[in-house]
Amino acid sequence: MTEPAVYFAERREAVHVLRRGDRTTAEVGRYLGMGRSTHHGGDARYEYDRGVRADAAELSASDREHLAALRGPWPAEVAARDVLSALAADLADRARPMGWSLLTVSLRVYDQRIVAGVPGGLRPDRRRFCTANLEATVAADGRPLRVRRDSAIADPAGLPALAGGLFDRLPGDLAEAAALPERTLPDGVRPVVFDPGACAIVFHELCGHPLEADVVASRQSYLAPLLGKPVAPGWLTVLDDPLSANASFGYRVDDEGVEASPVPLIRDGAVGEIMHSRSTAAVAGTVANGHGRRMSYLYPAIPRQAHTRVLPGPNTSGEVAGAPGEAVRVGRLRVRYVHLTTGEFGLHAPQALLLRDGVPVARLGEVHLFGRGLDALREVEAVAADPAAWIGGGGCGKLNQGPLIVGFEQPAVRIGGLRTVSAGEVAG
Amino acid sequence: MTVPFPSWDAVRLAREAVAAAAPAADEVELWVHDTAELSCSLLPATGALTTVHGGGWGYASRVWADGRCGWAARAVDDLDDLCRLIDQAHWTARDYGVPKQPPPVITVDTARRQPITSRLFADVVQSSATGLADKLTAIGAAVQAVIVNRYQTIAGLVTRSGADAAEYYSDERLMARCETPYGAVSDAQSRMALHGRIDDEPLVARVADALGALAGPGVAPPGDLPVVLRPAVAAPLAGALAWLLSGTTAIAYGGIAKALGRQLFPRCLRVDDPGTEQGEPLRTVDDEGYRVRPVELVADGRPVALLHSVDSARAMGHEPNGRGIRFGLPEQPIGQAIRMRIAGGRGVMPADHLELCCRIDNLNTMPVAGRLELIVAGWIVRGGRRIRRVAPFELNVDLLSALRLLIGTGDDAVRLVTAAEVTLPSLVLRRLP
Numbered sequence: 001m002t003e004p005a006v007y008f009a010e011r012r013e014a015v016h017v018l019r020r021g022d023r024t025t026a027e028v029g030r031y032l033g034m035g036r037s038t039h040h041g042g043d044a045r046y047e048y049d050r051g052v053r054a055d056a057a058e059l060s061a062s063d064r065e066h067l068a069a070l071r072g073p074w075p076a077e078v079a080a081r082d083v084l085s086a087l088a089a090d091l092a093d094r095a096r097p098m099g100w101s102l103l104t105v106s107l108r109v110y111d112q113r114i115v116a117g118v119p120g121g122l123r124p125d126r127r128r129f130c131t132a133n134l135e136a137t138v139a140a141d142g143r144p145l146r147v148r149r150d151s152a153i154a155d156p157a158g159l160p161a162l163a164g165g166l167f168d169r170l171p172g173d174l175a176e177a178a179a180l181p182e183r184t185l186p187d188g189v190r191p192v193v194f195d196p197g198a199c200a201i202v203f204h205e206l207c208g209h210p211l212e213a214d215v216v217a218s219r220q221s222y223l224a225p226l227l228g229k230p231v232a233p234g235w236l237t238v239l240d241d242p243l244s245a246n247a248s249f250g251y252r253v254d255d256e257g258v259e260a261s262p263v264p265l266i267r268d269g270a271v272g273e274i275m276h277s278r279s280t281a282a283v284a285g286t287v288a289n290g291h292g293r294r295m296s297y298l299y300p301a302i303p304r305q306a307h308t309r310v311l312p313g314p315n316t317s318g319e320v321a322g323a324p325g326e327a328v329r330v331g332r333l334r335v336r337y338v339h340l341t342t343g344e345f346g347l348h349a350p351q352a353l354l355l356r357d358g359v360p361v362a363r364l365g366e367v368h369l370f371g372r373g374l375d376a377l378r379e380v381e382a383v384a385a386d387p388a389a390w391i392g393g394g395g396c397g398k399l400n401q402g403p404l405i406v407g408f409e410q411p412a413v414r415i416g417g418l419r420t421v422s423a424g425e426v427a428g
Numbered sequence: 429m430t431v432p433f434p435s436w437d438a439v440r441l442a443r444e445a446v447a448a449a450a451p452a453a454d455e456v457e458l459w460v461h462d463t464a465e466l467s468c469s470l471l472p473a474t475g476a477l478t479t480v481h482g483g484g485w486g487y488a489s490r491v492w493a494d495g496r497c498g499w500a501a502r503a504v505d506d507l508d509d510l511c512r513l514i515d516q517a518h519w520t521a522r523d524y525g526v527p528k529q530p531p532p533v534i535t536v537d538t539a540r541r542q543p544i545t546s547r548l549f550a551d552v553v554q555s556s557a558t559g560l561a562d563k564l565t566a567i568g569a570a571v572q573a574v575i576v577n578r579y580q581t582i583a584g585l586v587t588r589s590g591a592d593a594a595e596y597y598s599d600e601r602l603m604a605r606c607e608t609p610y611g612a613v614s615d616a617q618s619r620m621a622l623h624g625r626i627d628d629e630p631l632v633a634r635v636a637d638a639l640g641a642l643a644g645p646g647v648a649p650p651g652d653l654p655v656v657l658r659p660a661v662a663a664p665l666a667g668a669l670a671w672l673l674s675g676t677t678a679i680a681y682g683g684i685a686k687a688l689g690r691q692l693f694p695r696c697l698r699v700d701d702p703g704t705e706q707g708e709p710l711r712t713v714d715d716e717g718y719r720v721r722p723v724e725l726v727a728d729g730r731p732v733a734l735l736h737s738v739d740s741a742r743a744m745g746h747e748p749n750g751r752g753i754r755f756g757l758p759e760q761p762i763g764q765a766i767r768m769r770i771a772g773g774r775g776v777m778p779a780d781h782l783e784l785c786c787r788i789d790n791l792n793t794m795p796v797a798g799r800l801e802l803i804v805a806g807w808i809v810r811g812g813r814r815i816r817r818v819a820p821f822e823l824n825v826d827l828l829s830a831l832r833l834l835i836g837t838g839d840d841a842v843r844l845v846t847a848a849e850v851t852l853p854s855l856v857l858r859r860l861p
Contacts, residue, residue, distance in 0.1 A: 028516070029503040029758050033484060042474050045550075050503050064847040085524070088512035217574045218473040220607040283474060302480055337790035339611035340572075346822075347810060348795065397791070399469070399573055399605070423824075 004118040006278060009034035009052045010297050011070040011410040015080045019088035019105040026081045032070065034296035042283045046300035056119070063122040065263040066115040073190050073285060080156070081111055087160055091167050093309075095136070098171060101144070106133040107163065109156050110249075110405065117257020126153050129249040129405050132163040133391055134399045136170045146200045147173045147351065150332065152248035152393030152407060160314040176360065177351075182420040183362045185354065191323045191381060191416040193355065193370060197333040200394025200408035203238045204308040205345060206373040207265040209398075211273070211279035212291075215340060222343040222373055226271045232377040234269040235314050242290065242306035248407040253290070257299045260290035262309075266377070277303045295401045305396065310410035315385025320382040321411040322358030328367060328420045329353045329360065336368070343373020348374075348423065366423035376415050384411035434462040438485045439584035439594045445487075445510040446586050451518035453493040455530035456588040459486050459715060461757060465579040468553040472561045486757040489517040497524025501757040519831050531738040533589040534717045551685070553578055560602055560628045568637045569606040569613075577601045583715065591717040597710070600626045601845060602636045610786040610820045611803065613638045615660060630842060635662045638786035641805045646819030650808060654778045657856040658785040660839065661804050662855045663847035664793035666770060668800060668827045669699065670848050673725050675740030675751075675763035681797060683828075685744060688731050694834045696775030699726035701735065702751070703766045713750060715761050718792060720750035725768070735763040765850065767843075770851030774837025782860070783807045787835035788820055798827045825861040833857040 014029040035048030035054075035228045058419035069399060088105040095103040110129040117123045135148040149166040165285040194202060209215060210223035223231075241262035242250045251260050264272030276284065277292030280303050293408035321329065330349035337344040353360045395403020442458040442672070462485035469478045487510060488501035498521025504510045505656075516610045553576045575733050584594030603616040617631040618700075638660065657665070671677055678685040703710060703720040714828050716738050723733050734740070737752035740763045784806035785789035790816055802823040807814040838854030 014558060023526075024524060025526065026520065027758060028500060028502075032505075035482065042476035044476070046478065046480045046482075048480070048484075050484045051505070081524075115785040214471060214476075215572075217476075218607070220570065221573055255654060261550075279476070281475065298482060298484065300480055314447075333796060335791050337611060337803065338794075339788075339789075340608055341607050341611075344611070346790070400467075400575055400577075400603070 003039045003282060006037045006039070006118055006256055007034065007116060007122055007299070008297060009067055009115045010112055011052070011068055012110070015106045015109045017084035017088055019092055022092070022237050024087060024088060025076055026362045027102070028081060031296060034302070035066075037300055039179070039279050039282065041407055043277065044279050045301060047137065048297050049182070055131065056311050059118040059122070059146045060120045060399040063119060066122050066124045069124065070113055070115060075288065082138040084109065087380045088161060091163060092135070094167060100136045100138050104135040105163070107131070107159065108173045113257065115254055115320060116253060121257065123253045123257045125251050125253045125411050127249055127251050129215065129393060130156050130162070130338070131160060132166055133228060134163065136164045136168060136174055136211050138178060143364075145174070146179055146405055147177055148332065149173070151394065154250060155246055164361070177363055178361060180353070180363045180366060183363050184425055185367055185420060187419070187421040187425060190420050191414055191415055192418045192420060193321050193323070193326040193329040194410070194413045194415070195329065196410060198394065198408045199330065199333055199413065200308045200310050200392065200410035201264065201333055201394065202347070202376075203310055203410070204305060204396070204406065204408065205335055205375060205396060206343060208240055208305040208308055209338065210340055210343070210373070211265055211272050211275055212305070213276045213284065215302050217280065217283070218273050222338045222341055223271050228270055231374055232266055232269045232380050235379050236266055236269050236383060237264060238266040239264055239290065239309045239311065240275060240307060242311045244307055244409060246409045248308040249405045250307060250407070254292045255294045256288065258292060260306070263291065264291055270375055272276070275303045277301050288328065293404060295404050297334055298399050302398070304398065305406055307407035307409065310383060310413060312385045312411050315382040315384055315387055316331045317384045317412050318358070320351065320384045320414045321355065323358055323381070323414060325374035327355040327414070328364065329355050330369070332369070345373065346370050366424060368421055368423050370419040371417070375417065379416040380413065381416045382412070382414040434464050434483065434580050434582040434596070436594065438462040438582060439586070441507060442584060442586040442730045444507055444594065445514060445723060446588055448507070448716070449511045451491055451493065451520055453491045453521070455492040456514060457490045458487055458586050459764040460584045461485060462653040463579055463581045464706050464816070465577060466549070466550065466553055467556045467577040469675035470557040470574045472565060473573070475532060477554060477557070479554065481550065482769060482781055483616065487513055488754065488757050489514045491517040491519045491521050491524070492528065493518060495527060495529065496521045498522065499527040500515065505831060506524040506575055506809040527827035528739070531716065533860060534587070534591045544799065557629070558624065560604060561634045562829060563628065564604055564606060564719070567632065567639065568625050568782060569635060569639055570608065571608050572605045572798070572807070574614065575603040576691075581812065585713070585715065585717045587717065593713045595711055595713070596704045602626060602628055602631060603845075604631065604635065604706050607640070608639065608642050608788070610642055610805070611787065614789050614797045616761055618843070618845050618849065622717055641786040641807060641817055642820070644817055646805060646817035647783055647808070649821055649860060651860055653780060653808070653833065653859070655783045655860055656777070656783045656838070657855045657857065658783065659842050659844055659852050659854060660846070661784045661787045661802070662668045663787070663844045664800055665827065665830060666844070666847040666850040666852040666857065667799060668794055669770070669796070669849055670765045672769050672798070672827060673699065673731065673734055673765070675734040675744055675746070678734055679740055679743050684731060684734070687732070690731075691729050691829050692731055693726060693729040695729045696836055697726050697831065697834055698727050698774065699768060701765045715754045716719065716748070716752035717751040718748045718752060720766060723749050723751070734826050735765055737761045737763045765848070767849060767851070769851040770837065770841070772841040773835045773839040775834070775856060777838060777856055779812045780810050782818060783809045783814065786820070800827060800830070824860070830857065833861060
């Protein structure tokens with residue numbers, strides 16, 4: 001059965017200002033284009049072109065009005081560039097008396113207006129995404145010691161406060177790190193404390209990708225056979241929620257014009273639901289749930305995550321960090337690999353700390369974390385009740401589409417029983 | 429919707445804009461990129477086939493003024509908008525410009541005005557995708573996705589000082605991702621000749637070889653045997669070597685610049701970039717208008733030249749060699765290989781060795797400059813025969829340290845998409861790095 005055509009048009013601007021030492025560079029990108037997909041059963045055909053046209057007979061007057069709005073004058077990107085440059089310069093000025101050898105400030109603003117949906121029902125949406133990345137370097141024991149702090153926010157008006165907040169944390173974080181001895185971590189099994197914010201990428205990888213409808217349909221998802229079954233403590237709930245008030249890249253309608261909705265990935269400890277685009281939902285005989293996303297108008301929509309959100313748990317932050325004995329605390333993560341069929345994963349934490357009874361006792365530098373998805377979910381030991389204090393954002397790759405902007409939101413989380421080892425000590 | 433073919437009109441518009449734009453600048457440059465693509469993705473588990481057809485063009489402008497360079501890049505609406513893009517680059521030079529003198533004046537006019545007659549037919553890419561999926565399924569692979577991509581591109585460069593170069597090229601790629609209990613095995617194949625159809629048999633053979641290594645229990649890798657990295661496994665090393673031999677990398681990291689002319693690698697390593705495919709030139713000029721010439725990069729283990737953009741050549745006091753390549757519109761040209769080759773059939777190929785023929789996907793094979801992270805599997809080979817599987821293990825290596833262990837190269841050289849299109853043979857290392 002042939003379904004109605006689905007339109008997607010976008011107007012996107014991106015501004016990036018990078019200040020490294022005293023040198024500032026600024027780049028601006030602008031994109032305008034549209035595409036139209038038709039579906040027949042599970043098959044799809046997508047055609048795209050640059051520019052936005054509203055002359056197709058199947059479009060309504062309202063559709064044409066929405067599309068025409070995308071062709072208006074471009075916002076003053078030069079002004080945005082200057083605002084970001086002034087903010088970076090201000091932070092550099094504040095850093096001067098600190099005695100740091102280098103401060104790197106990276107500020108990005110991404111503004112996307114879209115119109116999407118079926119003829120007669122095209123819907124507009126605006127998504128905004130701003131990131132602040134600060135890295136300060138000092139000399140410690142004759143070697144450079146770097147501390148990097150990242151965060152993301154939707155509204156550019158909040159970027160100065162966000163960047164300022166990150167900056168304010170740097171002196172304390174640097175002093176704490178410099179005061180700690182550096183040591184390597186022998187291969188062993190330990191609890192890991194994941195800082196609030198961007199560490200929700202763990203759940204994005206372990207729960208999100210395996211519950212994207214096309215992955216489920218490929219019969220390679222380790223979680224799909226366990227839909228509705230308990231795999232984690234009953235107080236753990238993880239959503240993919242583009243409507244979250246904290247979503248750093250939230251949206252009201254997805255890239256196919258479907259109303260966004262939170263999808264539980266883990267609900268009260270059990271495997272939740274599947275994220276669908278229009279076409280996967282049609283094949284599965286269900287309704288789309290607002291997770292049809294695409295990198296740009298050059299790509300067709302496929303089921304994707306938007307904003308991984310770990311709901312507050314039953315513990316205080318002190319309880320999360322304060323596991324008796326030895327634990328590893330991580331603030332940022334890079335995914336090395338995740339095997340969809342088994343949930344086996346490897347992560348890299350660039351600035352890990354060693355905790356003893358919740359107190360930092362050493363800098364570990366680069367640490368690798370290994371585990372299996374089901375084991376890790378079962379071993380979630382504590383989730384803080386505090387509202388997420390720190391929001392993260394990043395890029396997600398899938399097949400030939402990446403990076404797609406995604407957001408992360410979580411309180412502090414502790415997972416027990418993960419294999420942890422200094423990056424240079426991995427034996428295999 | 430009507431999807432346009434790439435058109436020389438985009439280059440004509442660039443000429444008009446450079447002539448019309450009037451910034452008080454020392455040099456104005458426009459680079460145009462116009463592409464039409466047809467791709468098809470197939471999910472064999474459901475049979476779902478998605479065909480994508482489209483095109484887009486964009487311009488990147490660089491303007492040099494008062495000793496500074498600024499740039500801007502984007503799609504444009506018309507001639508007026510293109511002139512505004514040049515103005516934007518000019519403002520950027522003034523307010524945020526990087527100190528830089530304009531490039532030497534070049535006056536190439538080498539437009540290869542090859543007529544564009546080939547159409548992109550959806551049924552052709554669909555049959556390529558289903559054909560590849562069928563072949564992979566027949567060898568027992570759990571195919572998650574197959575993607576076929578064909579594209580036609582016109583890239584051109586116009587400067588106020590007289591450069592006018594435009595070229596047309598086309599390519600085709602197949603990509604497949606197969607799931608295993610140990611993770612995914614992915615591979616890709618591009619067309620081996622400038623013209624003609626793509627051959628998927630080499631890809632199927634490599635995937636079959638990789639899956640064979642995972643088809644039974646394996647032992648831990650022995651530490652006392654020489655190691656043969658088959659091309660599919662050595663691909664990230666070859667890609668990293670291409671990165672290392674870039675003048676842009678040399679400026680950022682320094683090390684390779686100091687090693688020029690020295691015996692940095694074993695004598696069995698020989699690397700060049702002829703810039704041709706089976707004798708036919710792939711490009712006449714690079715994305716900065718410089719003629720592409722053959723470059724010998726590593727002679728008997730000694731790095732003798734680097735791949736240069738104008739900036740990197742100038743910074744190092746070298747001559748540009750036509751390797752200033754842009755990755756895309758917003759990116760500045762960097763020194764990059766066009767068709768690098770690692771010579772095969774050199775050094776030794778021991779009869780007893782650890783053969784690594786399977787690489788399992790990880791998200792980033794070079795997360796830190798010069799450090800590679802791989803997950804690999806293979807066989808213990810005695811007397812030239814595979815006698816026991818080696819289970820998947822992590823191979824985390826420093827690029828230079830690994831290449832210094834090189835004792836030979838195989839006679840099985842193949843060009844791989846996964847190696848940044850480098851043609852590479854098996855690499856034989858004295859031991860596991």
